[in-house]
Amino acid sequence: xxxxxxxxxxxxxxxxxxxxxxxxxxxxxxxxxxxxxxxxxxxxxxxxxxxxxxxxxxxxxxxxxxxxxxxxxxxxxxxxxxxxxxxxxxxxxxxxxxxxxxxxxxxxxxxxxxxxxxxxxxxxxxxxxxxxx
Amino acid sequence: xxxxxxxxxxxxxxxxxxxxxxxxxxxxxxxxxxxxxxxxxxxxxxxxxxxxxxxxxxxxxxxxxxxxxxxxxxxxxxxxxxxxxxxxxxxxxxxxxxxxxxxxxxxxxxxxxxxxxxxxxxxxxxxxxx
Ligand SMILES: Nc1ncnc2c1ncn2[C@@H]1O[C@H](COP(=O)(O)OP(=O)(O)OP(=O)(O)O)[C@@H](O)[C@H]1O
Ligand SMILES: [Mg+2]
Numbered sequence: 288x289x290x291x292x293x294x295x296x297x298x299x300x301x302x303x304x305x306x307x308x309x310x311x312x313x314x315x316x317x318x319x320x321x322x323x324x325x326x327x328x329x330x331x332x333x334x335x336x337x338x339x340x341x342x343x344x345x346x347x348x349x350x351x352x353x354x355x356x357x358x359x360x361x362x363x364x365x366x367x368x369x370x371x372x373x374x375x376x377x378x379x380x381x382x383x384x385x386x387x388x389x390x391x392x393x394x395x396x397x398x399x400x401x402x403x404x405x406x407x408x409x410x411x412x413x414x415x416x417x418x419x420x
Numbered sequence: 421x422x423x424x425x426x427x428x429x430x431x432x433x434x435x436x437x438x439x440x441x442x443x444x445x446x447x448x449x450x451x452x453x454x455x456x457x458x459x460x461x462x463x464x465x466x467x468x469x470x471x472x473x474x475x476x477x478x479x480x481x482x483x484x485x486x487x488x489x490x491x492x493x494x495x496x497x498x499x500x501x502x503x504x505x506x507x508x509x510x511x512x513x514x515x516x517x518x519x520x521x522x523x524x525x526x527x528x529x530x531x532x533x534x535x536x537x538x539x540x541x542x543x544x545x546x547x548x549x550x
Contacts, residue, residue, distance in 0.1 A: 300445035394515035
């Protein structure tokens, strides 16, 4: 079944707020409760900010999904930034190259049900995460 | 949209700020600077930040709050957060964020009460120390 998807282009800090409201709206329609809406919005905030911070620009695509009758939300983050050379390293709590807290990636993984990251140095990074109803 | 400033009120020796809008990073940075300046300028004993309207606190805003608490602490000013939505509080913990040095209260009224109690305790301690 083809599902409707929405896109936010990330170019400034205003778009971080736009991306997370976009995801929250879809989550609301799907009937996620407040706590899951907050989890989804927070994960989107973290990953959209990473795009802005490390790649400068990119896209956040959110869609409702249906897998064998199981509904959920899928959010995809794509950028053509510098990429990540050691994924295990950046997924560790506290690892940062920007004097951040290094909790964006590992935190977003904890907040979502599925979390897939693909990255190639010099090409870019794509993260897909899902939360099931 | 940018350039929005969060108003900071002074009541007695307490500063009160209520965040009523979705916080952009730039608004958050501006708020932190405004608040620290105001603490310095007024020598306020306490700050209450009301977060009732916030439905997301991510690592950026979390760090802003932690920074405010740490710097206020250095200036001898106590920070109390009020109105943190349960969903937001739970998400903060799951994200991995801890806010040491920050007291929380259910709402603004309870926050003011807590602030008063804390100051009284401090005064009693001062007396016993003499
Ligand atoms: N889209 C990306 N492109 C390239 N590198 C990235 C990207 N996202 C994250 N990284 C790298 O992974 C590191 C860890 O990211 P993470 O979000 O966990 O922490 P942080 O951004 O450094 O700090 P915080 O999110 O706590 O403010 C970053 O410091 C950066 O080096
Ligand atoms: Mg980050």
